[in-house]
Amino acid sequence: MNNIKTIDPSDITQQELHTYLLSAIAPRPICFASTVDKKGNVNLSPFSFFNVFSSNPPMMIFSPARSGKNNSLKHTHENIKEIPEVVINIVNYDMVEQMSLTSTSYEKGVNEFVKSGLTPIPSKKIKPPRVKETPVSFECTVSKIIELGNGPGAGNLILAKVELIHVNTKYLNNKGCLDTTLLDLVGRMGENWYIRATKESLFEIAKPVKSKGIGVDKLPNSIKESTVLTGNNLGRLANLKKLPNASEIKNILN
Incomplete structure (x- = not known):
């Protein structure tokens, strides 16, 4: 590199x-x-x-x-x-x-x-x-x-x-x-x-200790390959217990 x-x-x-x-x-x-x-x-x-x-x-x-x-x-x-x-x-x-x-x-x-x-x-x-x-x-x-x-x-x-x-x-x-x-x-x-x-x-990030996030690998390719979502956005989505819907993705972007 x-x-x-x-x-x-x-x-x-x-x-x-x-x-x-x-x-x-x-x-x-x-x-x-x-x-x-x-x-x-x-x-x-x-x-x-x-x-x-x-x-x-x-x-x-x-x-x-x-x-x-x-x-x-x-x-x-x-x-x-x-x-x-x-x-x-x-x-x-x-x-x-x-x-x-x-x-x-x-x-x-x-x-x-x-x-x-x-x-x-x-x-x-x-x-x-x-x-x-x-x-x-x-x-x-x-x-x-x-x-x-x-x-x-x-x-x-x-x-x-x-x-x-x-x-x-x-x-x-x-x-x-x-x-x-x-x-x-x-x-x-x-x-x-x-x-x-x-x-x-200061900012807070909830610890993923009470549930297991789905992980970036389980996100749809359309989300993983997005040119809008950042690594932080992907990390937050991947911390959800199930695949995010359109509303959840919108909230993360905002």
Whole structure:
């Protein structure tokens, strides 16, 4: 295909590879991690190599990668080796600039809470403090560190088990659940780009868990070969339990 550029990771620089990966794998949620070292020094840093991987047990994983410039370890990584605990604070738009400031390469021992103006509050079960301004924070114990390499840019997977969850109640709906439309979360894109999950930018797609859609292969050729219907249109039609009629097709187009 003439419009496809194929790249072998071994043929480009580590920085170029980093840029391709982070631009393509996006948006990424942000782990705003607070940790302490054995002397009690607090560190607060953001990481977008992050996600939740299990609800039973409740496990999150993030990766403070080695520096691509000088191969140094992140202070977060060093702290967790000494005190295997971390608070994972979730980032929304109201705190994104202060969060970004904490990614500065300050000297070890510098408290990013002080630098950013964010407010530390005591955790209930672990030593690292929480961020008061966050909509949700997770007190976690670290069960394992998996070091993926020892060269520049190598990841270090931090497996964190959730021990307590703290939720600011202004982000709850009338059912007591977190309201996605209120959270105003942000995520990382490539380079200096971020994305903001405003209410206007959100959309819903019903999960096909209660019934089985007929599938695109069962749609008539006249529909599959349509020059009007898009791939999304076909996907929605194929999610129906039976062949769509003319009215259903019209509704999807509208």
